[in-house]
Amino acid sequence: xxxxxxxxxxxxxxxxxxxxxxxxxxxxxxxxxxxxxxxxxxxxxxxxxxxxxxxxxxxxxxxxxxxxxxxxxxxxxxxxxxxxxxxxxxxxxxxxxxxxxxxxxxxxxxxxxxxxxxxxxxxxxxxxxxxxxxxxxxxxxxxxxxxxxxxxxxxxxxxxxxxxxxxxxxxxxxxxxxxxxxxxxxxxxxxxxxxxxxxxxxxxxxxxxxxxxxxxxxxxxxxxxxxxxxxxxxxxxxxxxxxxxxxxxxxxxxxxxxxxxxxxxxxxxxxxxxxxxxxxxxxxxxxxxxxxxxxxxxxxxxxxxxxxxxxxxxxxxxxxxxxxxxxxxxxxxxxxxxxxxxxxxxxxxxxxxxxxxxxxxxxxxxxxxxxxxxxxxxxxxxxxxxxxxxxxxxxxxxxxxxxxxxxxxxxxxxxxxxxxxxxxxxxxx
Ligand code: ATP
Ligand code: MG
Numbered sequence: 019x020x021x022x023x024x025x026x027x028x029x030x031x032x033x034x035x036x037x038x039x040x041x042x043x044x045x046x047x048x049x050x051x052x053x054x055x056x057x058x059x060x061x062x063x064x065x066x067x068x069x070x071x072x073x074x075x076x077x078x079x080x081x082x083x084x085x086x087x088x089x090x091x092x093x094x095x096x097x098x099x100x101x102x103x104x105x106x107x108x109x110x111x112x113x114x115x116x117x118x119x120x121x122x123x124x125x126x127x128x129x130x131x132x133x134x135x136x137x138x139x140x141x142x143x144x145x146x147x148x149x150x151x152x153x154x155x156x157x158x159x160x161x162x163x164x165x166x167x168x169x170x171x172x173x174x175x176x177x178x179x180x181x182x183x184x185x186x187x188x189x190x191x192x193x194x195x196x197x198x199x200x201x202x203x204x205x206x207x208x209x210x211x212x213x214x215x216x217x218x219x220x221x222x223x224x225x226x227x228x229x230x231x232x233x234x235x236x237x238x239x240x241x242x243x244x245x246x247x248x249x250x251x252x253x254x255x256x257x258x259x260x261x262x263x264x265x266x267x268x269x270x271x272x273x274x275x276x277x278x279x280x281x282x283x284x285x286x287x288x289x290x291x292x293x294x295x296x297x298x299x300x301x302x303x304x305x306x307x308x309x310x311x312x313x314x315x316x317x318x319x320x321x322x323x324x325x326x327x328x329x330x331x332x333x334x335x336x337x338x339x340x341x342x343x344x345x346x347x348x349x350x351x352x353x354x355x356x357x358x359x360x361x362x363x364x365x366x367x368x369x370x371x372x373x374x375x376x377x378x379x380x381x382x383x384x385x386x387x388x389x390x391x392x393x394x395x396x397x398x399x400x401x402x403x404x405x406x407x408x409x410x411x412x413x414x415x416x417x418x419x420x421x422x423x424x425x426x427x428x429x430x431x432x433x434x435x436x437x438x439x440x441x442x443x444x445x446x447x
Contacts, residue, residue, distance in 0.1 A: 104312075129142070184253070353405030363429060415439070
């Protein structure tokens with residue numbers, strides 16, 4: 019028993035019965051992003067470890083504790099990507115996509131973090147990323163947030179809270195950091211251990227600690243928004259006005275931070291109260307310093323990452339409509355003459371109705387056995403072709419779900435009859 023091969027802890031299979039919402043999400047997202055002029059960038063799953071050290075930051079949990087790093091056979095230090103933005107920036111720099119031009123891109127795929135697996139938190143999970151490079155003005159902050167809002171609408175999911183905050187610029191943040199550090203040092207004894215450690219390296223991270231005692235201290239801390247300079251305050255005000263104009267509701271959460279210096283201005287997070295403790299479905303922000311930090315030309319950037327598992331879970335909980343993926347038609351055939359004709363008939367049907375989901379019986383079996391498979395497949399109709407029908411150029415169409423009496427029709431009218439029968443009831447589960 020114990021030597022049965024199993025998946026790696028925290029890494030999940032998506033079984034065929036569960037794949038429909040994933041496919042739907044990707045189709046809807048790709049279509050939606052295109053309507054905003056965002057094009058897909060496809061990235062490798064593995065990058066040099068250094069990229070993530072520099073992009074995500076040495077003193078983050080992700081890099082300190084969660085990366086899947088290894089040395090390859092050539093002695094290179096590589097890592098499975100723990101997020102997508104770093105690779106996107108690397109690719110854009112490497113291919114010269116950022117010189118005097120704007121880029122609107124999206125990417126998606128698996129990412130890896132060695133976390134403690136629990137509901138909504140896995141070691142392999144999937145992200146859907148949208149990024150805009152080369153635009154410093156707040157209009158694109160609004161656009162990026164609006165894309166997420168539009169995605170929720172198109173998917174038919176809702177009930178999110180959008181939290182936003184502004185981190186200002188690295189210069190204004192330095193002044194804030196000093197004030198925050200002074201305050202936190204005065205309350206050092208009451209902080210949790212991780213937070214105490216971060217005082218020396220990354221005190222802003224203490225602001226989003228989830229430890230209750232630390233949160234109490236944080237509640238009385240100096241406010242980052244009070245330290246914004248005039249330009250940063252104006253940027254934030256313009257983002258807020260832009261969201262208001264689009265009717266996108268938000269709350270300002272001063273504790274929402276990104277600890278790294280290249281994060282600037284707007285940060286945001288979409289959360290839900292329907293998924294328990296892992297409540298963040300989408301997180302993003304502006305990172306005007308990142309491209310330069312990774313060796314590219316000074317280039318503003320902003321983007322977000324959606325946690326696909328959490329969004330798919332929410333689609334399920336909220337009963338979001340997902341196109342059906344089960345077969346519509348099961349084609350039974352028996353007898354040499356019939357079985358010789360069936361594959362060609364099936365190909366013709368699929369060609370004439372490109373979206374028809376038609377399962378052709380394989381593996382032989384009598385009519386009874388084939389009808390049993392047809393029923394188990396979930397199909398609405400069975401096509402039945404025996405040697406007698408094959409000899410006459412006809413076929414039987416039989417409802418498997420009590421939708422009317424069986425009928426017999428000629429091969430030449432089959433495609434049309436079938437289309438009409440299937441259209442008689444909308445096809446969604
Ligand atoms: P969290 O606070 O939940 O750890 P995070 O701040 O680490 O999230 P990001 O790095 O901003 O998350 O990633 C973007 C999104 O990816 C999150 O909002 C969440 O939906 C999802 N996500 C993050 N970590 C995991 C994980 N281990 N398993 C599944 N989804 C995750
Ligand atoms: Mg995390």
